[in-house]
Amino acid sequence: MFLAKTRLKAATNIFFFLLQLADLYFLTIMSYILLILIAFSAYGQEFAGLVVVIAVFLLDFAMTIVFIIGAHKKIVKYMRLFYFLSIAMLALTLLLVIIHICLLSNYPWFRSRTDALEYGIKVYSSYFFVIVVQIYFIFLLRSEIIKLKNSCKFRFVNNTAEALCSMECEAQGVPAVLEAAEEAQ
Structure with missing residues (x-):
């Protein structure tokens, strides 16, 4: 029994670490995009959108730390709060990805097709990675909440x-x- 709990705790810690890495990677990409947009646009619509994106992911990062504390102490209330926040963050992430795609289609500032392809691979692969990790983490979190509620x-x-x-x-x-x-x- 102890070995199973230890393995579950180790696996949970790995997934927390992966979520933090995904958030930091996404935050880095968005910061890079922010610098590019500041260089190409003088405080326009894109700047405001990226400030919102960075603020949302900083909130997600802070709430993940709160969740880790709640999971360590087995406080289901904190875990449920983070579960609903994670679902909201996933919906917001999908919305912001759609907005970002629409904004990029209106402003073609790339010099060549290879620049656009490189940008697309970097940004959209990070979007995909973050969304997949968030969905998987939501499923794991739901499972853990159910286990703690049943206390079997x-x-x-x-x-x-x-x-x-x-x-x-x-x-x-x-x-x-x-x-x-x-x-x-």
Whole structure:
């Protein structure tokens, strides 16, 4: 049981780290784009849009740190708050990607087709990476919230003389114990 919890905690920490890396990568790309747009445009519509994007991802970064604290202390309330925030951030990310694509189609400032292709590969691959990581993390988070809400303890004991499988659950505040034993024949 301890080994399973340790593996789950290690896997969860890896996914937190991946989410932080994805956010930092996306923030770096957006900062780079911001510098480009400042150079090409004098405080126009694009500047305001990118400031919003950077502010949103800084908020996401801060809330991820709060979530890590909540997950470490197993506070379901913080985890549910972050779950709903993650869904909202995913929707906002998709909206901002669509806006960014529309703005890029109106301002073709690339000197050549290869510059446009290089820019597209950098930016749109980072968009795709961030969106996929966010969706996967939302599924993991939902699963963890459900496990913590159910607060079930499951164990297997496999002795050569007797096999035992027991599960303890507290559903709606009522503890229930289920046990099954079979004799080895």
